[in-house]
Amino acid sequence: MAARRVAITGLGIISPLGLNLTENWNSLRAGRCAIGPIESVDCATLRFQNGAEVRGYDPLEHFEGGKDAQIDRFAQFSVVAAREALRDSGLEFTPALREQTAVICGSSVGGQMAIEMGYQDLYLKNRGRVHPLTIPKTMSNAGASHIAMDLGLSGPAYTVSTACSSANHAIGQAFHMVRGGHVEMAVTGGSEANFAFGFLKAWEAMRVIAPDTCRPFSKDRRGLILGEGGAILILEPFEAAKARGAKIYAEICGFAMTSDAHHLTQPTVEGPSRAMRGALRDGGLAPEEIGYINAHGTGTPGNDPVETRAIRAVFCKHANKVAVSSTKSMHGHALGAAGALEAVATILALHHGELPPTVNYTEPDPECDLDYIPNQTRAVQVEAAISNSFAFGGLNAVLAFRAAH
Amino acid sequence: MADAVAEKVIVTLASVKRIPADKITIETNLQELGIDSLDVFTLLFELENAFQISIPDDDVRSIRTVNDIVVGVKKLIPATPPDKSVGSATPAD
Numbered sequence: 001m002a003a004r005r006v007a008i009t010g011l012g013i014i015s016p017l018g019l020n021l022t023e024n025w026n027s028l029r030a031g032r033c034a035i036g037p038i039e040s041v042d043c044a045t046l047r048f049q050n051g052a053e054v055r056g057y058d059p060l061e062h063f064e065g066g067k068d069a070q071i072d073r074f075a076q077f078s079v080v081a082a083r084e085a086l087r088d089s090g091l092e093f094t095p096a097l098r099e100q101t102a103v104i105c106g107s108s109v110g111g112q113m114a115i116e117m118g119y120q121d122l123y124l125k126n127r128g129r130v131h132p133l134t135i136p137k138t139m140s141n142a143g144a145s146h147i148a149m150d151l152g153l154s155g156p157a158y159t160v161s162t163a164c165s166s167a168n169h170a171i172g173q174a175f176h177m178v179r180g181g182h183v184e185m186a187v188t189g190g191s192e193a194n195f196a197f198g199f200l201k202a203w204e205a206m207r208v209i210a211p212d213t214c215r216p217f218s219k220d221r222r223g224l225i226l227g228e229g230g231a232i233l234i235l236e237p238f239e240a241a242k243a244r245g246a247k248i249y250a251e252i253c254g255f256a257m258t259s260d261a262h263h264l265t266q267p268t269v270e271g272p273s274r275a276m277r278g279a280l281r282d283g284g285l286a287p288e289e290i291g292y293i294n295a296h297g298t299g300t301p302g303n304d305p306v307e308t309r310a311i312r313a314v315f316c317k318h319a320n321k322v323a324v325s326s327t328k329s330m331h332g333h334a335l336g337a338a339g340a341l342e343a344v345a346t347i348l349a350l351h352h353g354e355l356p357p358t359v360n361y362t363e364p365d366p367e368c369d370l371d372y373i374p375n376q377t378r379a380v381q382v383e384a385a386i387s388n389s390f391a392f393g394g395l396n397a398v399l400a401f402r403a404a405h
Numbered sequence: 406m407a408d409a410v411a412e413k414v415i416v417t418l419a420s421v422k423r424i425p426a427d428k429i430t431i432e433t434n435l436q437e438l439g440i441d442s443l444d445v446f447t448l449l450f451e452l453e454n455a456f457q458i459s460i461p462d463d464d465v466r467s468i469r470t471v472n473d474i475v476v477g478v479k480k481l482i483p484a485t486p487p488d489k490s491v492g493s494a495t496p497a498d
Contacts, residue, residue: 066421066423069421070443133447331445
């Protein structure tokens with residue numbers, strides 16, 4: 001089968017920036033920073049106190065009959081986002097289509113909160129037992145499985161776990177499956193919920209968390225800020241979407257992944273560069289066609305200059321014209337969900353003709369010398385964009401999108 | 406004692422299913438409440454915590470009604486000494 005164009009026809013998201021798509025877009029375009037004191041965990045003995053948490057979320061509004069206690073927060077986020085995305089797509093499944101729909105999700109740590117709750121029961125509270133659903137709550141594929149069960153989708157379903165690139169890897173694989181005709185539809189994205197004391201302590205030990213806020217590409221940046229949430233995209237063949245009169249947000253047209261094969265935590269210029277070039281090639285895009293890059297942009301001293309050099313290596317002279325932002329400055333670093341949250345931001349930027357900013361930007365850094373859309377949303381209709389995700393372990397995944405008009 | 410046990414079982418069950426306790430009586434059949442196998446695991450866990458008992462797997466298979474649970478729990482309360490670890494107050498509790 002010849003390769004097909006692939007449309008994005010539905011979006012769903014729950015993040016620190018809002019509990020649904022509208023709230024998220026309003027926050028992104030307003031440049032609202034959702035970073036603040038962590039409320040769900042006692043941080044008195046941590047070196048950092050700030051994070052970007054999903055606030056105002058009530059599981060009982062989404063899960064009945066005690067199901068809220070059977071599904072870890074990260075998997076709840078995936079279901080909540082998937083339901084919204086499906087509603088948004090206006091799609092009605094036939095029995096045949098249900099069998100031909102893939103569910104591919106990304107998550108870095110899966111049910112971290114369920115694990116830690118069990119440990120607390122065992123080691124802190126000296127209880128002789130843990131919650132009986134600790135195993136199915138903990139498994140990283142719970143997000144994909146619960147979406148499949150909730151929406152009745154019986155095609156291929158699995159979870160990709162590649163740390164901070166998880167969602168980009170998941171979305172990229174789903175895109176290739178739809179494009180190649182392996183499935184007729186895909187529900188894809190990622191989710192993460194990692195505000196658990198032990199996990200925060202582990203990040204503290206890595207010494208990469210900012211004590212204040214996330215300031216990507218700014219000279220005074222001091223590290224990343226953890227986030228959480230979930231986002232889901234509905235992918236379908238472009239022609240099928242047009243035929244049913246669906247709203248098409250954008251086209252997903254390219255994906256590439258590379259490995260640095262270098263170091264567990266130190267990024268290279270070469271690995272991300274090859275991933276960006278690969279995504280452009282896969283999408284039939286010239287570098288000059290890219291008007292916006294949603295950067296990995298963690299705000300760590302290590303990532304931002306290296307990503308800047310990688311962008312320069314790929315885009316050469318055009319690097320001075322391309323607009324780059326890190327929306328992590330607003331929603332934090334949602335790890336395995338980051339690529340999904342950022343894909344939604346990128347797709348909406350193409351759809352609305354407005355580029356979300358890098359907030360908390362105060363001071364140019366000679367080592368980070370691109371146009372980072374500092375602090376203010378920019379009204380520009382760009383024709384194509386890429387979204388970068390780079391993971392610990394040196395795993396790089398880049399998605400490319402085109403405006404649908 | 407019987408009433409207190411039944412009341413606690415009903416409150417625990419209501420909490421697991423997120424329904425009002427007054428929807429449940431001693432005669433209520435668990436199937437009517439839409440209890441599935443995962444709910445049963447959760448319910449047993451909560452009952453073990455609530456009554457400080459340990460419920461053997463074999464005792465679980467014959468449960469059909471709330472009364473079956475109450476009868477089973479009452480048998481275990483005097484028969485089972487609390488877990489050595491359970492109830493030892495720690496600062497985290």
